[in-house]
Amino acid sequence: MTKQHLPYFTIPLFVLLISCAVFTGSFTPNENSANSPTSIQNSPFNTLVWSDEFSGTGAIDSEKWFLQTQLPPGGSWWGGLIQHYTDRTENTYVENGHLNLVAKKEKFRDQGKTKEYTSARLNSKFAFTYGRIEIRAKLPKGIGTWPAIWMLNTNIDEDGAYWENKGFGTTKWPHCGEIDILEHWGKNQDYVSSAVHNGSSYGDYVENLGGQTIENASDEFHIYTLEWTKEKLAFSVDGVEHYQYSPEVKDSKTWPYNSDYYLILNIAIQPDIDPNFMESAMVVDYIRIFQ
Template sequence: MGKKTAAFILLITGVFLFSYLITVGTNKVTFDSKRITAMSVPSPEFKSLVWSDEFAGSGAINPEKWFHQTQLPPGGSWWGGLVQHYTDRASNSYVKNGYLNLVAKKEKFEDQGEIKNYTAARLNSKFAFTYGRIEIRAKLPAGTGTWPAIWLLNKNIDEDGAYWDNQGFGTTKWPICGEIDILEHWGKNQDYVSSAVHNASSYGSEVKNLGGQKIDDVSNEFHIYTLDWTKEKMVFTVDGVEHFQYQPSLKNSDTWPYDSDYYLLLNIAIEPDIDPNFVESPMVVDYIRIYQ
């Protein structure tokens, strides 16, 4: 390499570095740490991404992927004496700066002939699947009486107002249809995350198939919640740390209704013992990815 060529290369390199330093100093260039620190790593068994929502941009939730479930059950309240209305309003569910926001609010709201003092959102996915790995990166709401959940129901559930029931698939009552709770968090037990499965052999307040773990700061920091679901078992983890595994020795319709299509639900429920000083709090989701 000649001296003139080498000098030219050094000059160009210097100009580039100077321009870069000026840019950093004036514009305070930052990196998208959420993408860098939360690389999605599929399991060896489930390698193909079959469905996802990255919640890009800002605005309304993608109606091709999600359905707002708002219809009250018979009796005018959600099961368990919950005290919220689920709405399809933008104030309760929206995408902003690449994140899904589900927001629970304290506000008087009338719908379907019922007045309630809290609102939130309940989403049903328009995608259903059997077996795979589901990965969610999220922050959870805070406040005694808040009850956020990310979970799965069999699309055959007979539940008026649910997306798949509206499509004609509703044939089987809960809990016989089966339910898979990837994560639940009760604000009265802050930072403890629980997973469970409900079926004809274990359900409701008598559920015995569950586990959980204490996580640092679930409401202010993102964590990755994962379910690996195969024909043999289910494994539930947070940030790669397992806290529950379901693998019944006897698989029949009571213990293992988990061999058909399930769909995803995201919601924030409000319990009757909600803190009277509660105003609002969001569930913030970075992404949801399903591998098979």
């Protein structure tokens, strides 16, 4: 995510479901997931290793997710963002087979700071190297909303992050590396983008990015995919690729993408938020990781 912490299908569906059930013991896709691209032609990654189908009702699965709430030094999230991230079910809950990550206009005081908006920032407690990630989601709507589904290296030195709390933090951003599977700015409705941040391209100087316009990003589910190998990072929506990162020279500046990364889901609120904005959610049907 751009300095935010300065901030089909070739095998039959029943075969995949059987293999997934063997692996996990309990894999049951949501009834709303029938149009999932459950495998990609020529993908080397077709064994499910982790997923959340967001079944049940109420709080998210604490075995899988950590709610990151600690403010950075200075009392605000980097980039002039104006929301609090909370660990409340008002901002993050599961219902009808979906994760609802909700941004709200409301006065909220935390850590000695009062802000006018709340949202949530989820860290996965699962980390991995190389694989295919599929997320079926609908995005929030509203000028000034900034939802993202992205990844950071477990070695990031960022107070309050899950893996930092576990003692993994050794490397400052952007040198740890960042992979943005999806970003969407409400001021540019229906345009979704992906980006790669590292020591050679970051902040206001990002060169490694691409995107596409899709229909009804906020009203219909779409499938956002990252395929991550030793050679490349490839990003697509509904099977249509819009960006690929594969530098000729892979060194510590251009390719810190050879160790474990974890997922982050969040909605940031920018200072130019529509004054009439009240509430909007990122709704996620499932997240699946294959290796």
